[in-house]
Amino acid sequence: MKNILFLAIIVLFVSCKKNSGTKETINYSEENLDVTTSIYPKNISKVFKAHGGLDTWNKMQGLVFEIEHPEGNEKTTTALKSRESLIETETFKIGFDGDNVWLKQEDSLAYKGNARFYYNLMFYFYAMPFILADDGIIYDEVEALVFEGKSYPGIKVSYESGIGESSEDEYVLYYDPETNKMTWLSYTVTYFSKEKSKDFRYINYSDWQTIDGLLLPKTLTWYNYENNVPTTKKNDMKFTNIKLSTDKPNKDLFKVPEGATLVE
Numbered sequence: 001m002k003n004i005l006f007l008a009i010i011v012l013f014v015s016c017k018k019n020s021g022t023k024e025t026i027n028y029s030e031e032n033l034d035v036t037t038s039i040y041p042k043n044i045s046k047v048f049k050a051h052g053g054l055d056t057w058n059k060m061q062g063l064v065f066e067i068e069h070p071e072g073n074e075k076t077t078t079a080l081k082s083r084e085s086l087i088e089t090e091t092f093k094i095g096f097d098g099d100n101v102w103l104k105q106e107d108s109l110a111y112k113g114n115a116r117f118y119y120n121l122m123f124y125f126y127a128m129p130f131i132l133a134d135d136g137i138i139y140d141e142v143e144a145l146v147f148e149g150k151s152y153p154g155i156k157v158s159y160e161s162g163i164g165e166s167s168e169d170e171y172v173l174y175y176d177p178e179t180n181k182m183t184w185l186s187y188t189v190t191y192f193s194k195e196k197s198k199d200f201r202y203i204n205y206s207d208w209q210t211i212d213g214l215l216l217p218k219t220l221t222w223y224n225y226e227n228n229v230p231t232t233k234k235n236d237m238k239f240t241n242i243k244l245s246t247d248k249p250n251k252d253l254f255k256v257p258e259g260a261t262l263v264e
Helices: 002-024 042-050 054-058 121-126
Strands: 062-067 074-079 085-088 092-096 101-105 137-147 150-159 171-175 182-187 201-211 214-226 229-245 261-263
Touching: 042 150, 042 171, 062 121, 074 121, 121 214, 137 171, 137 182, 137 229, 150 182, 201 229
Parallel strands: none
Antiparallel strands: 062 074, 062 229, 074 085, 085 092, 092 101, 101 261, 137 150, 150 171, 171 182, 182 201, 201 214, 214 229
C-alpha cells in the first residue's frame, strides 16, 4: 500500500512539473503585449494604438524637435522619463534640471515671456497623445465635437490634485472615429489664475509624420473659437528635425549654466 501511494505521489509530482515547466518556458520579453488593454479606457487606448502604441513610446528616452520661427528655429530637447528639458534659440536658453527652471539670455530683453510657464508647454502639445498616459490622469467621455459637419468623439482629461505645474488644467482630446487618430485638442490655461477655467482653446492635429514607428505632429494649427467651439484658422506652428532616442540624454545638458538665473 505504501509503495502504491509513493508511486502515485511521484506520478503527480512529475505531471505538475511538466505543466509548470511549459508555463516557465514562455519568454514574455518577446511577446507583443499591449499595455493599454487593461490600464487605460478603451477609447483612448484606440488612439494610442493608432499612433504607434504606448509600448513603442515607452521605449523612448529622449525627444528632440525644432519649431520654425522667422527669426530662427527654437530647439527643444526633453528627457522623456524625468522630463528634464532644454529650449535653445540664438538669443536665449530655458532649461529644467529636474528641480529648477532657469533662463540664460544674451541680454535682459531677449526673452519676454514667462519661462516657468513655457519651459514644457510646446513639448506637452507636441507629445500628444502619448503625454495623456501620464500618472495622475482622470479620463471621462464628453460630448462629441462637430466641426464642418463631422463628429469627433471626445475624451476629457483632468489631473489629480498636485500633479504638474497646473493641476487645474483640463484637456479634451477629440479623435477621428474612422481612423482613431487624434484630430483636435481643446484645453484651458489655469497657470496664472490657479483656478479652473471654462474658456477652452483649440488646436487642430491633422498633419502627421511617422518617426521610428510613432505618429507625431508635423504641424499644429491653432483656431479661433466662440462659445467654446473652434471657428476659423488662426496660425500654424511647424515642427522639424524630429529625433527620438532609446538612450537617455546627457544630464549635463540640463544643468544650470554659468550666467543663468533661476526662475521662481
